[in-house]
Amino acid sequence: MADLPQKRPQEDQQQEEVQxxxxxxxxxxxxxxxxLPPPDLLNQFDGDTRAAIVNDFMAHSQHRRDMEQQxxxxxxxxxxxxxxxxxxxxxxxxxxxxIVAIAGxxxxxxxxxxxxxxxxxxxxxxxxxxSRNGA
Numbered sequence: 001m002a003d004l005p006q007k008r009p010q011e012d013q014q015q016e017e018v019q020x021x022x023x024x025x026x027x028x029x030x031x032x033x034x035x036l037p038p039p040d041l042l043n044q045f046d047g048d049t050r051a052a053i054v055n056d057f058m059a060h061s062q063h064r065r066d067m068e069q070q071x072x073x074x075x076x077x078x079x080x081x082x083x084x085x086x087x088x089x090x091x092x093x094x095x096x097x098x099i100v101a102i103a104g105x106x107x108x109x110x111x112x113x114x115x116x117x118x119x120x121x122x123x124x125x126x127x128x129x130x131s132r133n134g135a
Contacts, residue, residue, distance in 0.1 A: 035061075036054070089120075093112065093113070096112060097109045097110070097112035097113035100112055
């Protein structure tokens, strides 16, 4: 067998340096959800940029609250109008039923009164059921 050449000390040193120069790459990812970045990230911006980000967040929040208030007020107004109109219709129906009964048709008057009141109750129950089911 032939003798293998021995490594020289200089080659050993070079190989050791190559091994020490091994590059390690580490990936780091950070996610956040929400309108504002987390405090650590927010603090990396300069003061003016930080203030702009926070002010923008506050303006959007106020706008959203204003829109929700407006929608709620409109919903309440719509419900009030509906109740007012239903009352006018119900009273009108009872007046017609009374006139029919006084005019000599008491059975038809009672039937109209029952339909008037029953129709209002049925509509109310139907709407309540729909609102509970989310329809």
